Amino acid sequence: MSDLHPTIRKVTERVIERSKPGRQSYLDLMKREADRRPEREAVSCSVLAHAFAGAEEDQDALKNNRGPNIGIVTAYNDMLSAHQPYGRYPDRMKIYAREVGATAQVAGGTPAMCDGVTQGEDGMELSLFSRDNIAMATGVALSHQMYDGIACLGICDKIVPGLVMGALRFGHLPAVFVPSGPMPSGISNKQKQETRQKFAAGEVGRDALLESELASYHSPGTCTFYGTANSNQMMMEMMGLHVPGAAFVQPGSKLRQGLDRAAVHRLAELAGTTDRTLAQVVDEKAIINAMIGLLATGGSTNHAIHIPAMARAAGIHVDWTDLAELSSVVPLLARVYPNGSGDVNQFHHAGGMGYIIGELLEAGLAHRDILTVWEGGFDAYTAEPIWEDDALNWTRVTETRDDTMLRPASEPFQPDGGMKLLNGNLGRACFKSSAVDKSRWTIEAPARVFENQADVSVAFKAGELDRDVVVVVRFQGPRANGMPELHSLTPALAVLQDRGHNVALVTDGRMSGASGKVPAAIHCTPEAIGGGPLSLLRDGDMVKVCAETGELSTTADLASRIPAPDPAPEWGVGRELYRMMQAQADGAEQGASAMLKAAGL
Structure with a gap:
């Protein structure tokens, strides 16, 4: 085990020092929110009746305050393949909650748009500001203050950053992020890329292109290339906001359901305590770990915008100089398409996040001492989940199973994070x-x-x-x-x-x-x-x-x-509804957020 790399220590100390005023203000706010949070016994009966009326079989438990109540914020829709699996999650999560004497309610839904669907179209101009919209929708969902913990269901590009930003304003509560996993692999990424270039060059027609794309994006689950959606899941692991190893397990499997069940059970265990609130978990070191993970895996450039925005919601300020300095010492340990030939399923099978985190920790390239939602701290995230004997277990990942996709820190693909x-x-x-x-x-x-x-x-x-x-x-x-x-x-x-x-x-x-x-x-x-x-x-x-x-x-x-x-500003496809956000947005390096700027964060 190596000591923390001096550059990572220097950047972390600089971020902590720079963030002191904002971070302290945030933590003071979270303490006030926790202190003034209404106890159910003190809330009017009319309010409680409104909140419990639709709870059906959980109504009696809620009425008698028999256990913690989990608020589910979901980005479900069935047009996005990544979010389609979430349709049945609330019903299952309510069952998992009952197993441990808790209850769960859908606190609210958020938009979830797909940049792949709007790519090259006018609707793409709503995409980035949908993140602010999602954060505000999360705030609306949790504003009823009927919850003891937060379960966030989201996968894709702006959805996870938006959920993080919104949930952090309720950071006095514990929160767990619950992914749904990638779709099975389709045609090779090389084949898909070749067809796209042939179409651009006029060598094949639209029918051939559509067939190629359908062979790639073909079933429920996240797109399998390592873009922003899958980079989101990597970051949630690096910040300790997932059940360990949850990021890239496919939908519909027993292992996926076991991880989902574990997430609800853990959240019920944390609810009502002050040991691992979201405000405590998402601190400066967790944000630095997210940046390190992005660099070590060659993740999405979108996170050069999203990480500063998420950090600001927790009173933390990072910039591109921090990212560049970290990149100078964090080696590239993974090559996942579009930076390599294999997709996220192959990445997961090669050792995935358990291997990445283990290598980073052993080389002194990540903060080991972060607070995570899971017991055992960040070391627990060096293991991969397995389903054996009809139960969820974990096994430590000690070596890569495919060195064309994953390499040790001692022999990286590149000496820097790219x-x-x-x-x-x-x-x-x-x-x-x-x-x-x-x-x-x-x-x-x-x-x-x-x-x-x-x-x-x-x-x-x-x-x-x-x-x-x-x-x-x-x-x-x-x-x-x-x-x-x-x-x-x-x-x-x-x-x-x-x-x-x-x-x-x-x-x-x-x-x-x-x-x-x-x-x-x-x-x-x-x-x-x-x-x-x-x-x-x-x-x-x-x-x-x-x-x-x-x-x-x-x-x-x-x-x-x-x-x-x-x-001149464009009209149509709802773009005019976002004019206020455009006019108020700050720069890309600050996170390109109108909401955070208006809030003075």
Whole structure:
């Protein structure tokens, strides 16, 4: 067992010091909330009658206050494959609660939209701010104050961060996050990627593309590539908010149900105590562990936005400099598609999170002393769950079962975590180097400037980009249009790259966990709207994107230029309903949240 790496210690101490005022204010609030939380015996009978009227067989237990009551916040819908399994969870969870003398009620539901469904469509502009919406919906659900613990049912991109942000405002209660697991593997990711690129190049038609996609996304469960949804589950393990090893067990299995049952039993055990409240579990070290896990596994770039937002909800302040410094010492231990050929099912079978956490702890690359929802502390998360003799058990993961997917800290895929901070006269941006061949870490080429992704597609099809080029897609930031993901651009840019051209993307938009092999400077801040540096670029300006030196710059004389005019706000698909959030949002590095900014967090 190694001592904690000095860089990780330094970053942690810096975050603790920087966060002192906000963290203390948060903890003071949680103490006040716990002290003033109404006891049921003191609540009016009319209030209790409203709360218990629909409880059916649990009504008598609730009326007589015979045990803790668990509030379930669910992101169920049956259009999202990842959330479809949650349909039957409340009924099962109520049974599990009764087994240990507790009750459970659905406190409320939250939206759950899929970036895969809205990809390249207007609805994507609601995606990022749906996180604030989810956080507020969680707050509404828990505001009835009828609960002794919180069970959060959520998987995908904005849903888990939103649930964390909302639940943290009720951090005086214990909380457990309950995933539903990934769908079984479909066709290989290599086949899927090849078909997408062939379609972008005009070599196959829409029918072939649709068949390929359906062969990949084919049943209930989370998409199997290692994007934001699965990175969410990794982070919940790294923060100690899951039952150990729960992240990547498939829906419908006995093991999955055993883990779900264990989550409810544990939450009932914690309810009414002050030992492991959510406010205590989500501290500075837990947030640092989430960042470390992101880097060690090559997780989604979206979390460069979500982690600061989740941290702020707990009074903690982190930034991209912290992430970049951690990345310099945290090695890449996993290669999961799109950073490798295998998917999350293969990752789990190779040793999964138990192996990752064990390696990080033994190498002194993660905080062992975090408080977790599970007994045994963070060491318990070095084991994988198994179902044997009709019971749930755990076994320690001591070695990788596939070294093409998982490697020890002593022999990593890369010596760093593959998340670079770029900085220069075009602003600050993130670069996911773990997905990009090192020969392409530096691209310097003339810019071609666009103000929406549809125009990029038109230019590509017309052959206008068939050369060395830095594609700049601006006015895609939080205040401009909600910061949509732009990874539908990846197939076209990958085709140009495969033709031998030096190609890069620069944008104030997002690229998501599906960030692929094309070098991309994303989340550029300040964003273009309001006169940010990207608004000053013109076609033909030389732009340099360099992950080696951390540079994002142009040789153009930006000071002499007038910014391009801000685009008019778009209407339709409900975008106008989110105008208030767009107008109030802060920058990507702060978490791109209107809600947190308005709350003064």
